[in-house]
Amino acid sequence: MNWDALLDETLWINIAIVVGITLVSYLVLRAILGIVTRRLSKLATHSKTHFLGIAAELLARTSHLLILAFSLLIALKTVELPARWESTMSHGWFIALAFQLALWMDTGVRLWMESLSRDGKARNPVTTTIIGIMIRIVVWTMMLLSILANLGVDITAMVASLGVGGIAIALAVQTLLSDVFASLSIGVDKPFEIGDFVVFGEVAGTIEHIGLKTTRIRALSGEQVVVANADLLRQIVHNYKRMATRRIVFKFGIAYHTPTEKVKAVAALVKRIIEGIEIARFDRAHFLAFDDSQLTFEVVYIMQVSDYNQYMDTQQEINLALLEGVRELDVQFAFPVRRVEFIGGSFPEVTVAGLPQETPDQGASPPQPPRDAQPTA
Structure with missing residues (x-):
């Protein structure tokens, strides 16, 4: 061991300079970082800007160890170092910067996941967790590969093998x-x-x-x-x-013998009933068609709420009001009618309790006494 080098006054002066500049740089960087973080937090609070709040959180979660590493690298720039040390310092700058960027991106992903569940419930917690894990894996993988490439490691074979392995796994669990x-x-x-x-x-x-x-x-x-x-x-x-609104279509029929004026009055009655309901908006009510046994009306209205129970209550209210109004107009609701017309031939035999009913023969003569019976005097 070269003890003469340890006793060199210049060496100790350089060490003292490096230590002093490192401490000063560390304190200055932390102070600047704290001031910027507080200013961003205040701006985010006053302007209610989500981006400024995220930026403040990212700066607040900056690694103090990496700040110390940056301070040391700054201090080493002030002294003369051999060429080999200069190359090592350049690698050190890249490694520290890559780690800090990865930490910031990881923190950003965590803040994004927390923002989705800030109201107490994540809309899709499984999907949010999966996306967060995948993004973080990509971030740290890229950071590791970039550091290895900066240190001179050939990562081509590693990336190719990862790609082949990923394809094989994807085919197995497609x-x-x-x-x-x-x-x-x-x-x-x-x-x-x-x-x-x-x-x-x-x-x-x-x-x-x-x-x-x-x-x-x-x-x-x-x-x-x-x-x-x-x-x-x-x-x-x-x-x-x-669903914000609900479009309702329903039909009903009245009897064929209803006069034309009352048919028009029924359409006006339906419009008046629906317009009197607050959560329903009348659209149309028309005499639609001549159907079997009835004159068919088609009614359309829009519910202003999506709740199904409220729709059913409204429809019941309309039906009851329509039933009362039609009766006041002296109009009858239609019901199925079937008419059978019999032409020619003879009527079928009518039975009572399963037995044929006897009908007297109009051309028959009254019964005669027996031939051997003698009249009395």
Whole structure:
């Protein structure tokens, strides 16, 4: 060991300079970072800008160890170092910067996941978790590969082998992956969410859970329906939870012998009834067609609320008012009528209690006494 080098006064002066500049730089960087973070937080609070709040959170979660590393690298620039040390410092700058960028991106992903569940419930927690994990894996993988490439490691073979392995795994679990990507599509596009009432095919129920592979629906009849995410997205899904209004069409009929003036009065009666209901908007009421045994009316109105129970209450109110109003107009509702016309031939035999009913023969003579009977004097 070269003890003379350790006793060199210049070496200790350089070490003292590096230590001093490192401490000063560390304190200055932390102070600047704190001031900027506080200013961004105040601006985000006053302007209610979500981006400024995220930027403030990212700066607040900056690694102090990496700040110290940056301070040391700054201090090393003030002294003369051998060429080998200069190359090492350049690698150190890149590694520290790559780690800090990866930490900021990881923090951004975490903040995004927290923002989705800030109201106490994530709309699709499984999909949010999957997307967050995938993004974080990509971030840290790219950081590791970039550091290895900066250090002179050949990463071509590593990337190629990762690609081949990924293809093989994808082919082996392609059914599972199709459902996983369908789950991600549901989470990103949001055709429905937990709590929505949906109808597709013969299934009608409320979404209970959106999982990695399947979606679970509580049917109206009480049982739980489990359907694969990929199969679910291939169908036409009716989401009634997002229905703002409801268009209602119903028909009724009156008797054929109703006069024309009263037919017009029935249409006006329907309009007056519906316009008197606050949550219903009248659209039209027309004498539609001459059907079997009735003159058919078609009525259309728009419910201003989507609740099904309120719709049924409104329809009942309309029906009761229509029943009362039609009776006041002395108009009869139609009922099925069938007429049979008999032409030619003879009437069928009429039976009573299963026995043929005897009819007297109009051309028959009164009964005669027996031949051997003698008249009396």
